[in-house]
Amino acid sequence: MIHKIVRRAKVDDSHLPDLFSPILKQIYASRGVSADDCELNLGKLLRPNTMLGLGSAAALIADAIAAEKSILIMGDFDADGATSTSVCMLALKMMGATKIDYLIPNRFDYGYGLSPEIVAVAAQKNAEMIITVDNGISSIDGVKAAKALGMTVVITDHHLPGHTLPEADAIVNPNQVGCPFASKAIAGVGVAFYLMSALRAELRSRNWYQQQGINEPNLGHLLDIVALGTVADVVALDTNNRILVEAGLQRVKAGRCRVGITALLEVAKRTPSRIVASDFGFAVGPRLNAAGRLDEMALGVETLLCEDILLARRMASELDSLNAERRDLETEMQQEALKSLEAVELDENELPWGIALFQADWHQGVIGILASRIKDKYHRPVIAFADAGSGVLKGSARSIKGLHMRDLLELINSRHPGMIVKFGGHAMAAGLSIKAGQFAVFAQAYDDAIREVLAPELLTGELVSDGELTPEQLTLDLATELRSAGPWGQSFTEPLFDGHFRIIQQRIVGEKHLKLVLETECGRVMLDAIAFNVDLKTWPDATIQHAEVVYKLDVNEFRGNHTLQLMIEQIAPM
Template sequence: MFHKIVRRPQVEHHHLPTHLSPLLRQIYAARGVQAEESELGLAQLLKPQNMAGVAKAATLIADALAAQQSILIVGDFDADGATSTALCMLALQAMGANVDYLIPNRFDYGYGLSPDVVSVAHQKQAQLIITVDNGISSIEGVAAAKALGMQVVITDHHLPGQQVPNADAIVNPNQNGCDFASKSIAGVGVAFYLMSVLNSELKRRHWYQQSELPEPKNFAHLLDIVALGTVADVVGLDRNNRILVDAGLKRVRLGQCRPGITALLEVARRTPQRIVAADFGFAVGPRLNAAGRLDEMALGVETLLCADIYQARTMAAELDGLNAQRRDLEAEMQQEALKSLETIEFNQAQMPWAIAIYQQDWHQGVIGILASRIKDKYHRPVIAFAEAGNGEIKGSARSIKGLHMRDLLERINTLNPGMIKKFGGHAMAAGLTLNAAQFDDFAKAYEFAAREILKPEQLTGEILSDGELKATDLNIEVAKELRHGGPWGQGFEEPLFDGHFQVLQQRIVGEKHLKLVLETECGQTMVDAIAFNVDLKTWPDATIRHVRLAYRLDVNEFRGNESLQLMVEQIEPL
């Protein structure tokens, strides 16, 4: 299915610094960047004073340190949860805390601070629980912890429901009454802010002198972990998140990152000195996530905590193996899911506006990726379900622009009380649990609710292009400028261009990728290109001599030599 290529409007860009090229200024201006926002220094980070609950949480944790209480971090089982957990462990250990962590196994305990997780925390003799990247929906779990005499500090970034837990402190920029401007911050970003405020509180109390501990100036050395979690969680890269990610990437390029991150980059065949945000998103993040999807996320946390590069490489190799398993499992599930949708693939009249799919033998750990792939193929909101035991199924949802998934589930829940057992999430991604017997009823309610909100034109995928490049801009210098003009990511998309080219050579590499040699229509410039996962029914085809591409500029490195390569997002024969 071809997406419609829509060019961004050309806008005024003279307000941006003149040391940037006109091309980069236009790209920034088209994304709404103001003059002051082009600077990404740490001094421009939002201050924590407007983050509701952070001062109270820091005071509670400082009191726990002073009383030598046992602190337990309860994290989520994805990359954001793993990085949040590792960051808090490293920071609190540097502060002299008696601290441990627990990442609940998704298959045994499910998501969040459940009463069962609280029972484990109680067995560990925890006196203070700090949740990271979860907790805002854990009403029963917090109640159970309080009943057992434990204090609870929640740090989260997910949207709260109508009721919030009765925790001792809640730090979540998306809670009611919080004026912190970055609502897109990841869980690891919230944890970073809390640890920074806690550090200031401990300095105010002269804690380090009393404890004879080295006093941390700040926690900037943890920004590589913040950058990884932020990019891997695919949160919107507003200015504050771009500052955090940019600072973290700079540390990696300078060789100042955690050994675990270095080892993960090595197994992913990425060069630390050349790393960009996409390397975290497409190479490191999935390997970290694989632990939580198929096994225990503790392996991911331990990789990040590891201080020895040789041990880190062993753990990274294990994560790489799990990621290979995840890819194979996902490919098998995707094939099965697409086969079940073949009947509607070529019949737009029967295509549902919202796709709900379920198969008994699907794996809980990869249904989120499966939903994302099918969403991309059909440009519909998708929920993929897998068995969860005890007659229940768990779903992972992925949405499209214009449909807030968590709000949609809230509406379904309001109109159909009791149908959804529990749910939570954000605008673009969410999770839920149903009784398996109610899947068909839910699918109908989901379709009905989506049709109430969406318009037909929203079901046609669009590719936003920054326009057509001149032949003289198809060079490695421009590619490098754009590469380092980021960090690019969700909500601050990497520059993408479109144009017509003549096909000089074409061949399949790696079984399903199309390698091309192209020439601009005017015949001025010849360039290499690659399109991944092409339709082998169409390609290669020697009769196709002209194409329209949507593409990104990339620097290809091979045996120490650099060359320009177009990364093809969409290829249309002409």
């Protein structure tokens, strides 16, 4: 699908310092950056005392540590859950906790969250306190089961809560009603980091470190893990999240990160000293996620906890192999899904507003990525389902701008009681389970609800451009400045530009990547460019000599030389 190009309106940028180039000033101003936001130092982080429930949770955990109770960290099976678990395990160890362990439910055996079944496993581990990370806000029955067994339960989460909260001993979730914490976009790992910061302060007030003869830990050592989880979970990079991510990236660039992250960067062929946020999102995060998608996320956690670089490399290599297997599965499933839509692809009017897909042999661990790929291709909200056994289909949903997916599922649930077994999530992504025999009914209800709440113009995909660059502005210096002006990410998008170019050379590299040499229309500047995963039915084509291109500026490094390269987001023949 060729997306419509929409250029950002010019805005006042006079409040920003002149040390930035005029282009960067305009880019920052258009994203709402204030002069104060330009300095991403840790001293500007939001204060922990504004997060509801943080103090009481810290006190409960401090009591458990002092009483030498068995503490179990209960994480989710994605990268946010793995990093959250790792942050808590490492921080608790640094603070002198002696009886700590973690448990990540296998998605195929136990499903998502603190279920009664996984509580039974926790009981077998003799857990006296459970701390959930990146999950738990919807675990009503699981918390009841844990409380019935005499366990103390602390919930830490960032997902949107339902109408009823679990009866936990403490709940820390910036999205719960009444929480004044300003960063509602914080990831689960960010919540876990804040909790550990509050716990450190609580133990300090009790003279714990002096009594135990240990040094008060520097939790800044964990910020590389926090940055990884924040970027990998694709939460909005508001100012607070950007501070956390930037601090973590600086640790990696300085060679002071966890050996597990170093090993994952190595297998992904990324240079730590030149890392940017997107490397966490597109290279490290998927390899970490592969463990939870296809196997046990414990492998991902152990990689992050590892202290031995040789062992970390072996585990990272195993994660890399799992990720390759995941990619193969995803490609096969995507081809099957696209084939099922071929009949309506030629007529956009027949394409459902909401695409629901199911095939009995699809893998549960890959349906989220599949939904994302189909959503990107058709610019429609997508839910992909896999058979979870026991008469249940498990679905993973991805939305588009203007449609709040969790709210939509709640609307469908209210109209069709009992069809959806459970659901939860965010505006842009959600998970659900439905009864196996209800797929056709659900697919129709899903499409009907979307047609009711979504404005039709939102079904047209858009690429928001920061404008056209002149030949004089297409420089390595500007690319370098923009690269260091991040971290860029969700809701703080990396600058995109558009323009018309003459195609001088075009060829396929790899299997389906288009390598080009472009020339500005005035003929003054020649540029290397690359477009990934192009439609081979269209490219290469020697008869196409002019194109409208939407691109990012990139710094290409080869054998120590740095050159300007355009990373093409969309190319359309003219």
